[in-house]
Amino acid sequence: LHDEYQKTADWLMSQTKHRPQVAIICGSGLGMLADTLKCQDSFAYADIPGFPQSTVQGHAGQLVFGELKGKTCVCMQGRFHMYEGHSLCKTTFPIRVFKLLGVETLIVTNAAGSLADGFQTGDIMIIKDHINFPGLVGLNPLCGPNDDKFGPRFPAMSGCYDKGLRCLAMEIAKELGVASVLQEGVYAMVGGPNFETIAEARLLHRLGVDAVGMSTAPEVVVATHCGLRVFGLSLITNKVVKSYEDTESVNHEGVLEIGRLRSHTVQQLVTELIDRMEINNNDNINKSI
Numbered sequence: 001l002h003d004e005y006q007k008t009a010d011w012l013m014s015q016t017k018h019r020p021q022v023a024i025i026c027g028s029g030l031g032m033l034a035d036t037l038k039c040q041d042s043f044a045y046a047d048i049p050g051f052p053q054s055t056v057q058g059h060a061g062q063l064v065f066g067e068l069k070g071k072t073c074v075c076m077q078g079r080f081h082m083y084e085g086h087s088l089c090k091t092t093f094p095i096r097v098f099k100l101l102g103v104e105t106l107i108v109t110n111a112a113g114s115l116a117d118g119f120q121t122g123d124i125m126i127i128k129d130h131i132n133f134p135g136l137v138g139l140n141p142l143c144g145p146n147d148d149k150f151g152p153r154f155p156a157m158s159g160c161y162d163k164g165l166r167c168l169a170m171e172i173a174k175e176l177g178v179a180s181v182l183q184e185g186v187y188a189m190v191g192g193p194n195f196e197t198i199a200e201a202r203l204l205h206r207l208g209v210d211a212v213g214m215s216t217a218p219e220v221v222v223a224t225h226c227g228l229r230v231f232g233l234s235l236i237t238n239k240v241v242k243s244y245e246d247t248e249s250v251n252h253e254g255v256l257e258i259g260r261l262r263s264h265t266v267q268q269l270v271t272e273l274i275d276r277m278e279i280n281n282n283d284n285i286n287k288s289i
């Protein structure tokens with residue numbers, strides 16, 4: 001309900017003077033993205049009316065407001081996943097609150113396993129597009145009555161990852177000398193919480209998925225529905241096991257460890273991107289793929 005989002009937005013605006021233009025969602029092990037914000041105001045999710053709680057290790061569960069390179073940002077240190085038992089409406093609740101706070105650009109980050117043959121652990125993938133597996137079978141946060149105040153009943157999703165920001169990020173990576181770890185590709189969301197079987201991994205690979213994770217797509221759907229510009233990064237924390245000969249297996253601690261190792265590069269990229277992105281209040285102005 002519009003009123004519930006508004007109530008949370010009003011509460012936040014009564015608690016902080018910051019009026020964010022950019023929102024950042026930190027993926028597993030990527031909570032340090034909030035550390036770069038100056039003049040911080042932080043709120044534990046437990047204290048924010050209407051907010052769900054984070055239950056996953058590596059997701060601190062606080063909302064941090066602050067300044068970065070002259071832009072006002074709000075950063076979710078911890079996101080909500082479907083597998084935690086939240087409804088998709090709840091997992092995406094903060095997005096509409098951000099919209100009401102005046103945010104115009106959303107940066108999503110996540111930890112993901114790679115299927116693409118050329119990808120290495122530690123690579124950073126610019127998300128070009130996604131496959132929302134839960135969404136394809138009707139597990140979509142936009143199901144139910146449409147709230148026309150936020151967006152249309154049948155929103156387009158082609159071009160939901162802004163092309164201008166993707167190009168800018170690639171340029172920045174070259175300038176920072178980190179282009180060799182930068183990739184671009186398709187992210188697929190699966191429900192989790194278990195990691196993929198080998199047969200599932202092979203299926204995803206054959207379908208053209210470059211990286212797989214358990215989040216992001218519902219957030220991007222809700223953000224695109226309400227006209228936010230979106231940029232997404234996946235940190236490749238592991239290669240998904242695709243061979244019955246392979247003796248390695250993935251675990252969440254390993255995922256968090258790669259986050260720590262690559263945190264500096266992810267931070268540099270996001271900081272420069274925020275510095276150089278143009279902000280305007282014209283919804284969907286850069287939406288062409």
Ligand SMILES: O=P(O)(O)O[C@@H]1C[C@H](O)[C@@H](CO)O1
Pocket residue numbers: 026027028029056079081109110111112192213214215216251252255
């Ligand atoms: O919040 P993200 O998508 O970064 O979290 C990924 C997917 C699972 O929640 C977890 C698995 O290690 O990391």
